[in-house]
Amino acid sequence: MVSTLQQVVGARRIVVKVGSSSLTTTGGGLDGSRVDALVDALAETVPGAEVVLVSSGAIAAGLAPLGLTRRPKDLATQQAAASVGQGLLIARYTQSFARHGRRVGQVLLTADDVTRRSHYRNAVNTLNKLLELGVVPIVNENDTVATQEIRFGDNDRLAALVAHLVDAELLLLLSDVDALYDGDPSRPGTSPIREVRGPQDLAGVSVGSAGKAGVGTGGMVTKVEAARIATGAGIPVVLTTAAYAARALRGEPVGTLFHRTGERGGARRLWLAHATAGRGVLTLDQGAVAAVTERGSSLLPAGITEVTGSFVAGEPVDLHGPDGRLVGRGLVNYDAAELPALLGRSTRELAAELGPHYEREVVHRDDLVAFP
C-alpha cells in the first residue's frame, strides 16, 4: 500500500488547478500577490517535478478593466471579459514565474477539439514538448470561442482530463476552501473530510455550489466530480486552499486526499465520456445496445431505429436504448441528413447499392464509450 505521503511527494508530474476565487480580490480583478504566492509555492516546493497549471480567472480578471462588478450572466459578455482577462492573467503568470527563472506557455483548449483524434494528439504533443523544454504550461478553456453547447464550463473537470492527458501522477485542486467538508463550510458544525477512498465516503456529504466570492463557477460539485474522474483513471487528488499549496505538495496532511480508485484507461474515451455532450441522439434497438455495451462492438446502421438532432460526421452523438436511457457516446461517421436512409439496413447491402464508402460503421468502436 502506497502511503499518502508517497502518493503526493513522489509525484514527478503534477497538474495543479487553481480557481478564480483564489486569484482575485474580493472587489474583482486579479490579485497579483496571490498569483505570486501560488507561483512561489509551486516553484519552491517541487523544483524537480513537472507542473502543468490549469488556471481559471480569465473572466474574473476581465471584470474590473471592463467596469463590471459581477460575473455577467450572458455568454457574450463572459467571453468578452475572458478575452480581456486571459491576456492579463498570462502576463501576470509570465512575470511571476520569471522571478524563478521559469517560462510559461499558454494552452487554450476546448473540449470539442480534444475529443477529435488529430487535435487530441496535437494537444498531447504540445503539452509534452512544453514540459520537455522546461516551460510551465498554463491551461484554460478557450472561453472566447466555446459556444454554450460545446462549452466545458468548469476547469475542475478540465483539469482532471488534462491530468490524464499528460499522464500526471497527482492532481492538486486549489480553491478558497481548505478541504471538502461534510456540508456547506460557511455553516457552523461542519467538519473537514480528510480522506475519500470511494463513493461510500461521500454518502451523506452535502456538496454545494460556488461560495461567497461569486467568481467561481462549479463550487464543490465540480471538484468532487473532477476527483471522481481523476481517481477513476488512477490519479490521486488533493483538494485544499491555494494558501496551503506548498504544505500539500510537501505531503503535510492538509486538505482532502481522494485515493485512486481505478487504473489508467484510454484517453480519448475519457474525454468522450466526460468532456462532451452529444450533438444529436441515435436510438438503438436492444441488439445494438448489447453489441456496444457488452461486446464492445462498433455501431452499424442495422441497429439504429431513430436519429435526432443535426450533426455532421466527426461530431459526438449520444446513444440511447429503446427506453431512452443513455447507453453510450461516440464520434459519428455520417452527417445527420445521411443516416435516415441507412437505418435498419446491413452494411453489405448498403455498400452494394451505394458504393464501398457506405460500408463504414456509424460509430467505430475506437470512438465509442459505453455506459453499461
Ligand SMILES: Nc1ncnc2c1ncn2[C@@H]1O[C@H](COP(=O)(O)OP(=O)(O)O)[C@@H](O)[C@H]1O
Ligand atoms: N461540502 C463542501 N465543502 C467545501 N466547500 C463547499 C462545500 N459545498 C459548497 N462549497 C463551496 O464551494 C466553494 C468553492 O467553489 P468555487 O467558488 O467554484 O471555487 P473555485 O473558484 O476555486 O473553483 C467554497 O468556497 C464553498 O463555499
Ligand SMILES: N[C@@H](CCC(=O)OP(=O)(O)O)C(=O)O
Ligand atoms: N475559464 C473560466 C473559468 C471557469 C471556472 O471553472 O472557474 P472556477 O470555478 O473558478 O475554476 C475563466 O478562466 O474565467
